[in-house]
Amino acid sequence: MAFTPEFIQQVRDASDIVSVVQQWVPLKKAGANYKGLCPFHSEKSPSFNVHPAKQIYHCFGCGEGGDVFGFVQKLTKVGFGEAVKSLAERAGIPLPEEARDAGQREEEEARRRELEELGKLLDLAAVWFRRHLEESEEAGPARAYAEKRGLDAVTREKFQLGWAPVDGRALIQAALKKGFSEAALEKAGLSLRSERGVYSRFRARLMFPIADPKNRLAGFGGRIVGEGEPKYLNSAEGPLFNKSRLLYPWPHAKEALGKGREALIVEGYLDAIACHQYGFAQAVATLGTALTEEHAKLLKRYVSRVILLFDADAAGLRAARRAGDALVGTGLEIRVARLSGVKDPDELLRAQGAPALQSALDAAVPLFEFCVQAGLAQAQANGGLTPQARVAVLADLHPLLVKLASAVEIEAELAKAAQAVGVSPEAAAEDYAAFKKGARRAATLPLPGPAAAGAPAQALAPVRAPEGLTLAEREILRLLVCEPGLVEEAKLDIAEPVFSTPELQAAIDLLWRAPGGSILALTDDGSEAHQVGENLLRELSFQPQALSENLKPAELLKDLLATRQERLLERDRADLKLALRQAEASGATEILKKIQLTDQAILDLRRERRQKHLATHEDSE
Numbered sequence: 001m002a003f004t005p006e007f008i009q010q011v012r013d014a015s016d017i018v019s020v021v022q023q024w025v026p027l028k029k030a031g032a033n034y035k036g037l038c039p040f041h042s043e044k045s046p047s048f049n050v051h052p053a054k055q056i057y058h059c060f061g062c063g064e065g066g067d068v069f070g071f072v073q074k075l076t077k078v079g080f081g082e083a084v085k086s087l088a089e090r091a092g093i094p095l096p097e098e099a100r101d102a103g104q105r106e107e108e109e110a111r112r113r114e115l116e117e118l119g120k121l122l123d124l125a126a127v128w129f130r131r132h133l134e135e136s137e138e139a140g141p142a143r144a145y146a147e148k149r150g151l152d153a154v155t156r157e158k159f160q161l162g163w164a165p166v167d168g169r170a171l172i173q174a175a176l177k178k179g180f181s182e183a184a185l186e187k188a189g190l191s192l193r194s195e196r197g198v199y200s201r202f203r204a205r206l207m208f209p210i211a212d213p214k215n216r217l218a219g220f221g222g223r224i225v226g227e228g229e230p231k232y233l234n235s236a237e238g239p240l241f242n243k244s245r246l247l248y249p250w251p252h253a254k255e256a257l258g259k260g261r262e263a264l265i266v267e268g269y270l271d272a273i274a275c276h277q278y279g280f281a282q283a284v285a286t287l288g289t290a291l292t293e294e295h296a297k298l299l300k301r302y303v304s305r306v307i308l309l310f311d312a313d314a315a316g317l318r319a320a321r322r323a324g325d326a327l328v329g330t331g332l333e334i335r336v337a338r339l340s341g342v343k344d345p346d347e348l349l350r351a352q353g354a355p356a357l358q359s360a361l362d363a364a365v366p367l368f369e370f371c372v373q374a375g376l377a378q379a380q381a382n383g384g385l386t387p388q389a390r391v392a393v394l395a396d397l398h399p400l401l402v403k404l405a406s407a408v409e410i411e412a413e414l415a416k417a418a419q420a421v422g423v424s425p426e427a428a429a430e431d432y433a434a435f436k437k438g439a440r441r442a443a444t445l446p447l448p449g450p451a452a453a454g455a456p457a458q459a460l461a462p463v464r465a466p467e468g469l470t471l472a473e474r475e476i477l478r479l480l481v482c483e484p485g486l487v488e489e490a491k492l493d494i495a496e497p498v499f500s501t502p503e504l505q506a507a508i509d510l511l512w513r514a515p516g517g518s519i520l521a522l523t524d525d526g527s528e529a530h531q532v533g534e535n536l537l538r539e540l541s542f543q544p545q546a547l548s549e550n551l552k553p554a555e556l557l558k559d560l561l562a563t564r565q566e567r568l569l570e571r572d573r574a575d576l577k578l579a580l581r582q583a584e585a586s587g588a589t590e591i592l593k594k595i596q597l598t599d600q601a602i603l604d605l606r607r608e609r610r611q612k613h614l615a616t617h618e619d620s621e
């Protein structure tokens with residue numbers, strides 16, 4: 001039986017690990033924790049520990065450990081589901097099947113039926129619009145318009161284009177006659193209500209049916225034929241139509257996307273259809289919105305590269321920046337293809353054919369490069385490349401750079417941009433660091449108070465500066481395990497969680513993935529890394545961080561992070577020294593320079609820490 005996370009949590013909350021363990025193992029209180037003889041290995045003095053605050057157990061003799069479910073599983077030799085079931089019974093919690101109340105089931109059923117009905121209504125409307133486009137006399141101008149835009153009969157059939165008549169009541173009447181209600185028409189996003197009654201949202205428009213990623217009709221886009229506003233209109237947002245998730249024409253593009261692993265993003269239905277007509281079946285359009293993160297998620301399942309088609313003007317730059325917001329950091333390769341001399345891909349294709357678009361795609365440049373080039377062009381047009389303009393071009397990139405996961409990638413992009421703009425990479429990096437500091441300060445969560453209530457009351461050793469890198473990293477983990485509230489803040493500081501041993505690495509990876517910093521909330525993926533990481537974190541939670549009265553957890557974290565930074569620099573320095581000894585005379589000056597820079601960084605960091613230390617000291621007095 002599959003349990004919901006909520007149910008599992010409910011059982012967990014009702015099953016205090018101390019009392020569960022005590023059914024089998026006598027426990028004695030030892031400080032904030034409990035101790036007993038390990039049931040999993042034979043021993044004479046107790047090394048089996050239970051942590052009531054964290055609801056975990058750990059044996060320092062044999063290394064066994066886990067949460068309350070793990071304990072029952074291991075001891076009674078059952079699977080996870082059985083353990084949940086027996087603990088639910090113990091706590092008197094009815095199992096989900098029994099508990100699920102009939103009312104809720106009915107509600108779900110009603111919702112499912114409603115969506116099904118709305119789907120049928122959209123299907124009916126699509127067929128009805130379609131017939132009107134090809135058969136009604138009134139649609140003559142629409143057919144002529146379609147032909148003029150290159151939408152011949154074959155294309156109109158392929159994309160199921162339709163015509164919404166001028167008469168706003170016609171669709172409503174047709175739907176009511178088929179047994180659909182006015183409420184359904186409204187929910188399907190097809191109608192509007194006025195004092196004079198219900199009438200169609202779409203009138204005198206060429207209609208483009210829009211399907212969702214599962215190939216079900218979600219709504220329509222309508223382009224006005226003749227005079228009128230707005231030029232483009234979509235179905236109202238509703239249970240079926242959610243434009244931040246829809247791409248047009250998905251069902252026609254899906255196969256090509258999966259095959260070519262590349263998507264071409266254009267701005268409107270007509271552009272998308274033109275691309276498909278000319279053999280670019282990987283083209284999809286957003287529905288009058290910028291790309292969203294949901295679009296990015298959908299695309300990521302099919303492609304590894306996205307090419308955006310934008311003009312190389314101010315509007316194009318803005319569009320690229322917006323698209324970057326949704327796409328950068330998703331792992332998708334993002335390129336921008338530029339159109340020059342034409343309004344859109346539709347115009348390009350009809351005037352110059354497929355090879356013209358293909359060469360634009362071949363010449364597509366990476367998003368960052370596009371932003372820099374477009375920014376420079378803007379600057380040139382607005383009075384030249386002043387130092388302020390250079391700063392602005394680079395500053396424009398900062399919000400996108402922050403989204404990149406890897407420090408190496410950030411550094412590379414910054415260096416490229418710096419070169420293009422004509423500043424030193426060091427200056428560019430410095431500006432970026434300043435931006436990041438500001439962004440981080442803005443994002444910093446309210447800090448928890450000093451040594452929170454419930455912290456272990458045992459005698460705590462005074463804080464000692466750890467000596468090596470691994471020690472510093474171990475201390476960071478220890479603090480985070482005991483103060484999970486700090487994990488989010490630590491993430492902001494540790495841009496790249498590369499720790500120095502596989503064990504520490506496994507632990508930090510787990511902690512980074514754990515919702516709210518709670519390792520109990522993680523599902524074991526069965527990997528060795530998971531085991532190793534979890535063991536270490538568990539062990540550390542029984543050896544809580546020493547917190548002095550004067551040092552708040554957040555301050556301790558900062559201090560430990562700075563210590564780690566210092567150790568990293570020292571390691572770099574040692575590596576460089578080694579390299580220097582091995583280097584040929586020709587390369588030596590380069591390395592010497594690097595060593596000097598590293599030395600400087602170490603000194604700066606130490607000075608900064610000394611000053612901060614003094615400041616803290618003064619504060620606490």
Ligand SMILES: [Zn+2]
Nearest residue numbers: 038041059062
């Ligand atoms: Zn044991």
